[in-house]
Amino acid sequence: MTAREAAELLEADAVQVSQIESGTVGVSAKRVRRLANNYACxxxxxxxxxxxMATDRTRGWWEEYRGVLPQVNLDVAEAEHHATYLRDVVITRIPGLLQTPDYARAVFDYMNPGLSESAVDVKVDYRMRRRSAIEGDNATPYEAIIHEVALRLRVSDRKTSHAQLLQILSLIEQRVVSVRVIPTDQDGFAGSGASMMYAGGPVPQLDTGMRDSPAGVAFIDSEYQLDQLRALIHRVKSGSLQPAASRDFIHRVAKEL
Known part of the structure; x- marks a missing residue:
């Protein structure tokens, strides 16, 4: 469909069509249904x-950080907020949704040499507020698959690591999160390439994947890539301990600190 044809179909001009395509302006329910009908969906x-999605006018808490943090941070928080379920796979660090303030601060200090204390404060505050997606009356079901390395790696000191593990155990006991651990002596585990999160949509076609990359978070939404990501997460999960065994494993690691 050409831009002119799209404009005629949507009863809009070329500029409006361009803005709709770039996501700079919203699109009405009528236009969404008209497009779907045109493509025989x-x-x-x-x-x-x-x-x-097109008619949602939610102004979430993340909007307070617009212009303060990179756009990708806002996109991650919004994806978590709207997800029907969330699944994390991490190898070297505790998932952001489960981090304590002290743990998060240690990570940001280490990864951002020279960053001012006030700038770190903003990053920590943002990370803590993300947990609202998995807590409260409308909490999103959340499962974290964590490698033993992430449990044992001390990003700061023993006290910080111990407090972090106790918080995970507390969240497990409160049934806020389901955690599965991958032991280092697990056979057949070759890694996942990078930390990744899977956010379920209202229908599978609208699922979203997120993977860490050298340039930051990479979003995945193509059908093929989502299929690959689902298969990889399933493989990783199949090599993890059951939730009860994982809880006991974390208890043992905490006692060793």
Whole structure:
């Protein structure tokens, strides 16, 4: 479909079509359904979900950080907020959603040499507020698959690491999170390449994957890449301990600190 054809279909001009394509302006429910009909999309659940996304006017807490933190931080928080379920896989550090303030501060201090204390404070505050996605009355189901290395790596000192493990255990006991541990002596584990998060959408076509990369967080939304990511997470999970055994494992590591 050409830009002119799209403009005619949507009863808009070329500038509006360009803005819709770039995501700088919203699109009405009527236009979403008109586009779906034009492309003969008969998946009503998908169309309804797209309409809900297009007409959502939620102004989340992350908007307070617009212009303060990079856009990708806002995108991550928004994806977590809207997800129907969340699944994390981490190898070397505790998932951000589970970190204590002291642990998060140690990570930011180490990864950002020379960053001012006030700038670190903003990053820590943002990270702590992200946990609202998995707590409260409308908490999103969350599962974290954590390698033993992340449990034992001391980003700061013994006190900080011990407090971090106790917080994970507390969240497990409160049924806020399900945690599975991958022991270092587990056979057949070749890693996951990078930390990754999977955010379930209202329908599978609207799932979102996020993977750490040298340039920051890379978002994944193509069908093929999502299939690959789901398969990889399933493989990683199959090599992890059951939740009860994982809880006991974390208890043992905490006692050793």
């Amino acid at each position: 008969t998946d009503l659940a998908l169309v309804d979900s797209l309409v809900a």
